[in-house]
Amino acid sequence: MKESASGQVIATCDITARVTELAPRFLEGFDRGNLATILGEATPRRFRARTVIASEGRPADKVFLMLDGLARTFTTTQQGEKVILLWISAGDTAGGRAFLSQPMDYLLSTETVTDSVALVWNRNAILPLAKRYPRLLENALLIASDYLAAYRDIHVAASHDSASQRIAQVLNKLARRKGQRDSESTILDVSNEELANEASVTIFTVSRLLSKWQREGLLVKSRGRIVVPSPEALIRSVR
Incomplete structure (x- = not known):
């Protein structure tokens, strides 16, 4: 013991x-x-x-x-x-x-x-x-x-990926490593600032793209939390 x-x-x-x-x-x-x-x-x-x-x-x-x-x-x-x-x-x-x-x-x-x-x-x-x-x-x-x-x-x-690709890749990586699964989605406790730091973009860019993806039904954003139904679909959307 x-x-x-x-x-x-x-x-x-x-x-x-x-x-x-x-x-x-x-x-x-x-x-x-x-x-x-x-x-x-x-x-x-x-x-x-x-x-x-x-x-x-x-x-x-x-x-x-x-x-x-x-x-x-x-x-x-x-x-x-x-x-x-x-x-x-x-x-x-x-x-x-x-x-x-x-x-x-x-x-x-x-x-x-x-x-x-x-x-x-x-x-x-x-x-x-x-x-x-x-x-x-x-x-x-x-x-x-x-x-x-x-x-x-x-x-x-x-050096080579767009801001949207970098943010989507970070979300996908976090979904694999730290996401909480419910019956249909992956729940990520992550702030805009944390996403911006890891993706090497501005907080404004993160906010703009998350709002866009929410309108497209690719995720649901609330304060300090992102729900992603399909990280793979998000990745496909920015290719």
């Missing part, structure tokens, strides 16, 4: 079962015994929504593996504007700079979007594990490669 930061006890068997269910890339290639050793060095933590769990420019001293909930990475401009970069879903990791033998600062901040549960390895625990299990470093490198591919796609979209 382990105790989370909120004082709630989380059974080790529950953690193992959840990790097995998620099959995170970070822990690929380990048998049950080695997996138990690695998980035994982590602490389960519960975080309330909108909690910054890693801060840009502060020492990278923890690695996070999301078990439940949703988080996102962001950077802050010199003018204090928050720029959202990547979404971190259950099974994803954050804080990879803690793996480096030379102490580094976090390159990005990470905050929870919803109430979340994560496994947390302190740097003084993950470094010995990485030396004992080189596959951990290999997995971390593969994850870094995935993030680089995501940044490539963001750059290509910003």
